[in-house]
Amino acid sequence: MAAMVTPPAPPESPKPLEAPESASVETLVARKVLKETLRVRKGENVVIETWPHTLEYAKAFVHESRRIGAHPLILYEDDTTYWKGIEEFDPKVLGTVGDHEWALLSKANAYVFLWGPADRTRLNTLDPKLRQQLLAYNGAWYERAKRAKLRGARMEIGRATEDAARHFNVSLGPWQKELLEATLIDTATMVKEAKRVSQRLERGKVLVIDHPNGTHLELGLRARHPQVDDGVVGPEDVAAGDNMTSVPSGFVTVALDEEKATGTFRSNRTSYLPAHRAEGGEWTFEKGHLVSHAYRSGGEAFEGPYGKAPKKGRDQVGLLSIGLNPKISQAPMMEDQERGAVCLTLGTNAEFGGRNRVPFMTWLALGGATVTIDGVPLVENGNIR
Numbered sequence: 001m002a003a004m005v006t007p008p009a010p011p012e013s014p015k016p017l018e019a020p021e022s023a024s025v026e027t028l029v030a031r032k033v034l035k036e037t038l039r040v041r042k043g044e045n046v047v048i049e050t051w052p053h054t055l056e057y058a059k060a061f062v063h064e065s066r067r068i069g070a071h072p073l074i075l076y077e078d079d080t081t082y083w084k085g086i087e088e089f090d091p092k093v094l095g096t097v098g099d100h101e102w103a104l105l106s107k108a109n110a111y112v113f114l115w116g117p118a119d120r121t122r123l124n125t126l127d128p129k130l131r132q133q134l135l136a137y138n139g140a141w142y143e144r145a146k147r148a149k150l151r152g153a154r155m156e157i158g159r160a161t162e163d164a165a166r167h168f169n170v171s172l173g174p175w176q177k178e179l180l181e182a183t184l185i186d187t188a189t190m191v192k193e194a195k196r197v198s199q200r201l202e203r204g205k206v207l208v209i210d211h212p213n214g215t216h217l218e219l220g221l222r223a224r225h226p227q228v229d230d231g232v233v234g235p236e237d238v239a240a241g242d243n244m245t246s247v248p249s250g251f252v253t254v255a256l257d258e259e260k261a262t263g264t265f266r267s268n269r270t271s272y273l274p275a276h277r278a279e280g281g282e283w284t285f286e287k288g289h290l291v292s293h294a295y296r297s298g299g300e301a302f303e304g305p306y307g308k309a310p311k312k313g314r315d316q317v318g319l320l321s322i323g324l325n326p327k328i329s330q331a332p333m334m335e336d337q338e339r340g341a342v343c344l345t346l347g348t349n350a351e352f353g354g355r356n357r358v359p360f361m362t363w364l365a366l367g368g369a370t371v372t373i374d375g376v377p378l379v380e381n382g383n384i385r
Contacts, residue, residue, distance in 0.1 A: 053158070054357065111145065111244075155335065207256075314360045
């Protein structure tokens with residue numbers, strides 16, 4: 001089994017992770033997600049998918065589900081067995097879901113996914129064809145989850161492992177602590193802010209990003225409905241098919257006009273790309289297309305996938321996100337959640353209502369920027385208006 005990762009102890013002052021009854025961190029997280037994010041009720045069925053390094057969290061979800069009066073069930077996968085299976089068996093064996101699991105999904109009301117395996121770097125660096133075969137069930141899983149009106153949460157704490165920390169060159173303890181504090185924030189405030197930001201992005205036409213670092217980029221909006229990840233999976237989310245959220249949460253994303261982009265976007269945040277981290281990214285656009293790019297370090301993490309992607313569509317803007325979470329500042333793979341930060345993607349945006357279906361996506365993030373929509377500030381020096 002993989003080595004257990006012990007979550008960091010709650011900070012001494014202030015104490016946002018403690019409860020009056022001195023509940024464990026795992027308990028606080030489970031209680032928050034079940035009650036506020038997934039709104040689990042008495043009599044409902046809850047599935048918790050876990051790996052060895054997240055087992056303590058899974059146990060807390062079981063206990064708190066029973067406290068509510070719900071019916072929990074754990075799906076457990078072992079890292080050693082998983083990797084051995086990849087080495088010995090046809091990948092289709094691992095990439096196929098049996099009828100019994102589909103039946104389980106159809107009867108579940110809520111689903112908690114604790115990321116695994118622990119060594120995500122190893123998984124992400126497998127041969128792309130092999131990885132695609134191993135994850136072949138993914139699209140069907142999400143479609144069935146939507147049909148079943150399942151309410152689901154992907155727990156980012158499962159991605160904060162020793163292997164991932166080494167890969168991204170970050171300290172594991174602070175990473176875990178940030179994720180936990182960002183999970184336990186007051187979601188009511190974020191829900192209100194998300195609604196305001198979403199309305200502005202949907203109604204606007206011209207969006208401009210400015211920053212003293214030389215960023216000035218003009219983009220187009222097309223009245224496309226934004227996707228909101230505000231930490232709550234409510235009835236309106238389920239009805240719209242947005243039935244899965246990440247925890248912690250906190251962003252509003254909109255598909256941009258693929259044909260309109262003029263100017264330069266310079267990142268001042270790390271991009272934690274699947275292959276590796278990249279720093280100091282700069283993209284320049286003319287007439288809707290990327291005409292030059294540069295990175296201070298880690299540019300190969302961009303160059304490789306970009307060079308292999310189909311030329312049509314890879315150089316067009318895809319999505320723009322505004323972060324909402326006040327506790328996110330440097331957690332890997334959460335660049336789009338820092339409150340007031342702007343995340344810009346290249347490539348595909350079809351899943352968010354856009355027209356670009358190129359099998360490629362990458363991103364840059366910028367904190368402290370000013371964003372205006374039709375001349376009116378939405379974000380001013382990193383503060384949401």
